[in-house]
Amino acid sequence: MATPKLLVDVHTHVYLPRYASVLRSRTVAPRILTRSSGPEGKSEERLLILENEPSGGRPVGAQYWDRDEKLRFMDKHGIDISVVSSANPWLDFLSASKAHTLANELNNDLEQYCSTSPIISETRLRRLYGFGLLPLVPEVAISSLLDTVQQISRLSHLKGIIMGTQGIGKGLDDDALDPVWEAIEKAGLVVFLHPHYGVDGKAWGEKDNGHVLPLALGFPFETTVATTRLILSGVFDRFPSLRILLAHSGGALPQLSSRLASCIDHDPVVASRLKHDARYYLGTSLWFDAVAYGSEELGFKGADRKIGSKRMMFGTDHPFFPPLSSSEKWASVVENLDAIDGVQGWTQHGRDSVRGGNALTLFNLHN
Amino acid sequence: MATPKLLVDVHTHVYLPRYASVLRSRTVAPRILTRSSGPEGKSEERLLILENEPSGGRPVGAQYWDRDEKLRFMDKHGIDISVVSSANPWLDFLSASKAHTLANELNNDLEQYCSTSPIISETRLRRLYGFGLLPLVPEVAISSLLDTVQQISRLSHLKGIIMGTQGIGKGLDDDALDPVWEAIEKAGLVVFLHPHYGVDGKAWGEKDNGHVLPLALGFPFETTVATTRLILSGVFDRFPSLRILLAHSGGALPQLSSRLASCIDHDPVVASRLKHDARYYLGTSLWFDAVAYGSEELGFKGADRKIGSKRMMFGTDHPFFPPLSSSEKWASVVENLDAIDGVQGWTQHGRDSVRGGNALTLFNLHN
Known part of the structure; x- marks a missing residue:
């Protein structure tokens, strides 16, 4: 039977309960703290990802860790499958040995989270798959990273690895990571590269613009720099x-x-270091989520890069950017679906591919 | 008579002789220094824009200051008109009083440079127009800035003002600059916003990637941040x-x-600070040079932003990025013209507008 047309979310996060407990135990960011607010002193948990975050961080609740909430969100928006990843800052703040242990535990937790999720009727697919974690922190032994790649490759519902841009302290263009890239390539796992640190905040100036500049610009700049450094280092040639x-x-x-x-x-x-023009790698080694909130941003196409509808995939960034009332649909979901619908020059087949087909192929999800 | 279809370069720089002399007199960057190179100890001048610049800066010569070289470059590439601007770092390194004096002198020099340039046959247009300079440095009196706006508005071949992103020390979203924006708006001068400082270099990592990361990413990031801060500050609403x-x-x-x-x-x-969605300002207050080296980057179009071919203008970034041999055409020119030709969905009229028509309109250049 042909796989039905599915809506697949490739950019959706979870703070697994074990991870949330670690954040609750901390006294400096990243942490989850409880504070009283409102006239009745009602207490709420808040997530502080970075120290000195504007507005004292953001409120967090069941949507961040409870699988039923994830499935409810998916049902509400017609999302068939989510490929779930831990959110930043992952294990960056831990020592090498703690990071290694926690990575292994969280990978097992996420496999459990996914492998016991509902099966989509008329298919053999489950509703949830995942990206595992590596203990990418300074002074970690490369053998620990390789062990964890092997662990993830054995967990059949984990299809890739989410990582930030710091590597083991010197960024992802660090030659020391070559054995890790080799192992990931060999295991056929997809790397999901995600920002956390932005760029130096001095650029944002003195005015109070809330989170806007670091989120709207700092995050994408960080990803752009990290990917460019990967290109320049020749990782995609090797x-x-x-x-x-x-x-x-x-x-x-x-x-x-x-x-x-x-x-x-x-x-x-x-000039002579790379095997190909830098644009080549965008059409061979790189895939793009469609979390851009506008059609025009998605509309890249043409001979040079062949990104077009072939290398883009729907995503939501859930549970971030919630709506103001619980009955509303999430603007981020609606905007990102509208953006896919609105790209001039994409065929219906192309739109379906971006909504789900590309993800099924990339993550090797067979009916 | 209808104006012939002209090729107009809106992004092309000059270090006026008076400015080059100032750079030669300096012992720290920005400076022009003379160094011996090669087996015969042949001496060459090099421009060091930033201290600790990779490769000890870049070689400079007549193309940076000699008007005949500018015209030769234009002739070679079929460029009819250039709207010339001083290059970074402008007057940023001077005291307020020196910056004010030099801005006035350089504006007069540039008016002379343009007003005595050849007339294009069959038109009343000259080959050269210019962007003036303001003494945008810390502690300058706002009255000095306003005086200089008035000076520029009286120099009939200067059609705008080039500026960096630092303002008078706190960036362009500084409320203290409101009277300057008001005066520029009233005078009908076009602001050319140009980067110089990039973003914090720690993001570039430890590998030797030459100038690539600060130039390819740092420059555009700086412009993006400065423009976003302008949007958020409400300057375009006021x-x-x-x-x-x-x-x-x-x-x-x-x-x-x-x-x-x-x-x-x-x-x-x-959320409630601005009169319009942030995208609105891209289609009303902002124009874009077409210095992007690729068709796909130019191809933004559609309902939200209306950038398309209506708000883009050919540019070269001359005299930067010279070819390896003097007989060659400049790759930056060829690539940027090819990019305009290659945008899918632009009409021939649209291409002609980007090549020159939009600039004639924006700068009010009448036949």
């Missing part, structure tokens, strides 16, 4: 089957990729 | 006739503008 999904539609990389190619051509330090 | 041309096709702003709108909607600090 590991041509490595597949990387970029959060937030690749940040600014699509818009700046021809400028990047031009700057490389003009720079004697790097 | 001065709706202000016209700002963004260098390098607006950096990452077009690609991130729907994400920006979404982040604003979700942030109580700014």
Whole structure:
């Protein structure tokens, strides 16, 4: 039987209960703290991802950890499958040994979370799959990273690995990570590259603009820099089957990729280093979620990069950006679906691919 | 007689001789220094824009200051008109009084440079027009800035003002600049917003990637942040006739503008501050050079932002990015013209508008 047309969310997060407990036990960010608010002193939990976050962080609740809430959100918006990932800052704040232990535990937790989720009728697919975690922290032994890649590859509902941009302290272009890329490539796991640190906040100036500048610009800049550094380091030449999904539609990389190619051509330090024009890798090694909130941002197409509808995938960023009232649909979902519908020049088949078909292929999800 | 179809370069720089002399007199960056190179110890001048610049800066020569070289470059590439601007870092390194004096002198120099340039046959247009300079440095009196706006508005071949992103020390979203925006708006001058500082270099990591990361990413990020801060500060609500041309096709702003709108909607600090959706200003207050080196980057169009071919203008970034041999055409010119030709969905009229028609309109250049 042909697989029905499914809506698949590739960018959706969970703070697994074990992880939330770790955050609750901490006294500095990242942490979950309880504070009283309102005239009756009603207490609420708040997540502080970065120290000195504007507005004292954000309120958190069951949507962040409870699987039933995830499934309810999916049902409400017609999402058939979610490929769930831990949210930033992952294990970045832990020592190497604690990070290794917790990564293994959380990977097992996430496998359980996914493997016991409902089966979609008329298919053999479940509602939930996941991205595992590596203990990517300074001073971790490469063998610990390789062990964890092997662990994830054995957990049959985990289809990839989410990671930030810091690597083991020197970024993802660190040569020391080559054995890790090799193992990930060999295991056929998809890397989901996601920002956390943004860029230096001095650029944001003195005015109070809330979270807008770090979220709207800092996050995409971080992803853009990390991916560019990966390109320049030759990782995609050495590991041509490595597949990387970029959060937030690749940040600014699509818009700046021809400028990047031009700057490389003009720079004697790097001009002859790569096997291909920098734009080539966008159409071979990189995939893009469609979390861009607008049709025009998704509309890249054409000969050079072949991103178009072939390399983009629906995402929601749930449970972030909730609506103001619980009865509303989530604006982020509605906007991102509208954006897919609105791209000029995409066929219906292309739209269906972005809504789900591309994800089924990328994550090797068979009926 | 109808104006012939002209090719107009809106992004092309000069270090006027008076400015080059100032740079030669300095012992720290920005400076022009003479160094011996090669086996015969042949001396060459090099421009060091930032301290600790990779490769010890770049070689500079007549193309940076000699008007005949500018005209030769234009002839070689079929460019009819150039709207010339001083290059970064402008006057940023000077005291307020020196910056004020030098701005006035350089504005007069540039008027002379343009007003004595050849007339294009069959038109009343000259080959060269210019962007003036303001003494935008810390502690400058606002009255000095207003005086200089008036000076520029009286110099009939200066059609706008180039500026960096620092304002008078606190960025362009500084409320203290409101009288300056008001004066610029009233004078009908076009602001050319151009980056210089990039973003914090720690993001670039430890690998030697030459100039690539600061140039390909840092520059556009800086422009994107500055423009976003302008939007958030309400400058375009208060001065709706202000016209700002963004260098390098607006950096990452077009690609991130729907994400920006979404982040604003979700942030109580700014949600109700602006009169319009953030994307609105891209189609009303902002113009974009077509210095993006690729068709796909230029191809934004559609209902939300109306950038399309109506708000983009050919540019070259001359004299930066020279070819390796003097007989070659400049890759930056060829690539940027090819990009305009290659945009899917632009009409021939649209392409002609980007090549020159939009600039004639924006700068009010009449036959």
